[in-house]
Amino acid sequence: MSESLDIQKLEVNIQTCRQCPRLVAWREQVSRVKRRAYRDQEYWGRPVPGFGDPSARIMIIGLAPGAHGSNRTGRMFTGDASGDFLYPALYRAGLASQPTAVDRNDALVLHGVFITAVCRCAPPDNKPSREEIAACLPYLRQEMDLLPNLKGIVALGSIAFQETLNLLGKKSPQYTFGHGVFHHWDDGSPWVLASYHPSRQNTQTGRLTTAMFDAIWQKAVEALNGRE
Numbered sequence: 001m002s003e004s005l006d007i008q009k010l011e012v013n014i015q016t017c018r019q020c021p022r023l024v025a026w027r028e029q030v031s032r033v034k035r036r037a038y039r040d041q042e043y044w045g046r047p048v049p050g051f052g053d054p055s056a057r058i059m060i061i062g063l064a065p066g067a068h069g070s071n072r073t074g075r076m077f078t079g080d081a082s083g084d085f086l087y088p089a090l091y092r093a094g095l096a097s098q099p100t101a102v103d104r105n106d107a108l109v110l111h112g113v114f115i116t117a118v119c120r121c122a123p124p125d126n127k128p129s130r131e132e133i134a135a136c137l138p139y140l141r142q143e144m145d146l147l148p149n150l151k152g153i154v155a156l157g158s159i160a161f162q163e164t165l166n167l168l169g170k171k172s173p174q175y176t177f178g179h180g181v182f183h184h185w186d187d188g189s190p191w192v193l194a195s196y197h198p199s200r201q202n203t204q205t206g207r208l209t210t211a212m213f214d215a216i217w218q219k220a221v222e223a224l225n226g227r228e
Helices: 003-015 023-033 079-094 130-145 156-168 210-224
Strands: 058-062 113-117 152-156 191-195
Touching: 003 113, 003 130, 023 130, 058 130, 058 156, 113 130, 130 156, 152 156, 152 210, 191 210
Parallel strands: 058 113, 058 152, 152 191
Antiparallel strands: none
């Protein structure tokens, strides 16, 4: 079976997961009630798998689907403010075919990147519990294992950064989160580059600017080319 078919099988496993009762109840409630602006749309209302290039050399990891973003569209970072900031940056860096992501059926194609998250269900208040994170992490580990060309990981936000290090066996007090922090090892593990999350809270307050975010993707591309 090819790598892409393996990923497709994993997608089915993720989409049918019901491990966490609180998250199942919340994601399904949101899908029934809906936001007024999307009242005429059918919400995805299920766990959201990662997506992207099966030959990706970079994995992008966020925290969890947004209640009215990915939980509505069924695709990571699609349909909300975070995606509205992320995809133009990827497009400018040559990592996406277009600067917008509207739904699962638009024409977006990712070039050399795979986008995923620590958790697959939209959590209340965007705060998954430790138990919910632990239950979901095996899916992230499997996605990493199914990307044969993976060289590096861009972690969006502190939780994504810490959980990525945990999965790589790099848990240590010396690895602290910060925008632009870069770690690499000589044991074959993917390098890890940290960024502030492109949430509305960060982008509208100026904590994360367009220039700061563009610098992250430039640094990631340079790391792939051995210039970091």
